[in-house]
Amino acid sequence: MNRxxxxxxxxxxxxxxxxxxxTLISLCASMMAVCSxxxxxxxxxxxxxxxxxxxxxxxxxxxxxxMAIALYLALGAVGLxxxxxxxxxxxxxxxxxxxxxxxxxxxxxxxxxxESLFGKSMPVLIxxxxxxxxxxxxxxxxxxMTVYTKNTGDIxxxxxxxxCVIPYIIPDVIxxxxxxxxxxxxxxxxxx
Numbered sequence: 049m050n051r052x053x054x055x056x057x058x059x060x061x062x063x064x065x066x067x068x069x070x071t072l073i074s075l076c077a078s079m080m081a082v083c084s085x086x087x088x089x090x091x092x093x094x095x096x097x098x099x100x101x102x103x104x105x106x107x108x109x110x111x112x113x114x115m116a117i118a119l120y121l122a123l124g125a126v127g128l129x130x131x132x133x134x135x136x137x138x139x140x141x142x143x144x145x146x147x148x149x150x151x152x153x154x155x156x157x158x159x160x161x162x163e164s165l166f167g168k169s170m171p172v173l174i175x176x177x178x179x180x181x182x183x184x185x186x187x188x189x190x191x192x193m194t195v196y197t198k199n200t201g202d203i204x205x206x207x208x209x210x211x212c213v214i215p216y217i218i219p220d221v222i223x224x225x226x227x228x229x230x231x232x233x234x235x236x237x238x239x240x
Contacts, residue, residue, distance in 0.1 A: 065112075065115075069112055072107075072108055072112060072116075073108065073112055073115050073116040073119060074116075074119070076100075076103075076104040076107070076108060076113070076116040076120075077104075077116045077117075077119040077120040077123065079100050079103070079104070080097060080100035080101060080104060080116070080117070080120045080130070081120065081123070081128075081130035081131075082100075083095065083096035083097050083099055083100030084096070084097040084100070084130060084131050084132050085132070085134060087132045087133060089133070094215075094216070094219060095132045096223065097131075097132065097152075098152075098181065098184075098220050098223050098224075099223035099226055099227050101117060101152045101155060101156065101180075102155075102159075102177045102180070102223065102224055102227035102228075103227040103230055103231065104116045104117060104156075105117070105155075105156050105159045105160070105180075106159075106173055106177070106227055106228065106230075106231035106235075107230075107231055107234055107235060107238065109160070109163060109168070110156065110157075110159055110160020110161070110163045110164065111160060113156050113159070113160070114153065114156040114157055114160055117152050117153055117156045118153060120152075121141070121149065121150070121152070121153065123136070124136040124137070124140070124141060124149070125137070125138055125141055131149065142195075143195065144191075144192045144195040144196050144199075145188070145192065145212075146191060146195070147187050147188040147189070147190065147191020147192055147195075148184060148185075148187075148188030148191070148192075148212075149188075150187065150188075150191070151183065151184030151185070151186075151187040151188045151191075152184060154180070154183045154184060154187055155177075155180030155181065155183055155184045156180070158176060158179055158180045158183055159173075159176040159177065159179075159180050161176075162175065162176035162179070163176065170228065170231075170232060173228060173231060174224065174228050177224045177227065177228065178224060181220055181224065185212075185213050188212065189205075189208050189209060189212055189213055192208055192211075192212050193205070193208045196208070
């Protein structure tokens with residue numbers, strides 16, 4: 049019986065967030081802001097934001113990575129200029145590209161689920177990054193179409209995909225490759 053209590057106590061301790069966790073979460077939220085400022089303007093700006101999201105979850109794992117992304121979004125929601133073009137605020141998040149930003153949380157949660165089910169191996173990480181990107185594209189495009197239709201007029205799926213997804217596929221795949229390579233190098237150095 050004592051052994052069972054010890055196991056329960058250890059599992060409770062492992063659920064606590066440490067000062068180190070909070071520091072890593074904050075640093076990664078800041079890194080995502082810097083990555084979003086590296087931007088090429090377009091209907092949906094070309095940024096390194098997705099690289100920052102995938103690197104964050106890849107390094108910190110699903111739980112802490114999701115927390116870092118939630119912190120990043122919260123900072124932007126209150127108006128800090130953490131998004132592309134040094135923008136922020138609820139108006140930006142509710143705008144046509146806001147769905148892609150909110151989709152980062154869905155990507156992180158999907159990556160966390162994959163990590164929980166299949167472990168932290170590099171093939172699992174890369175597969176979950178690709179699946180997370182697809183979820184982000186799907187959610188963001190649905191959001192874009194809804195906001196665009198409400199504010200401007202009807203838009204078809206093909207037009208929305210040609211504006212918001214197709215031009216970004218190759219750059220985003222490159223960001224996934226870079227994030228996976230960075231995770232492979234940094235995980236051992238950071239003892240994560």
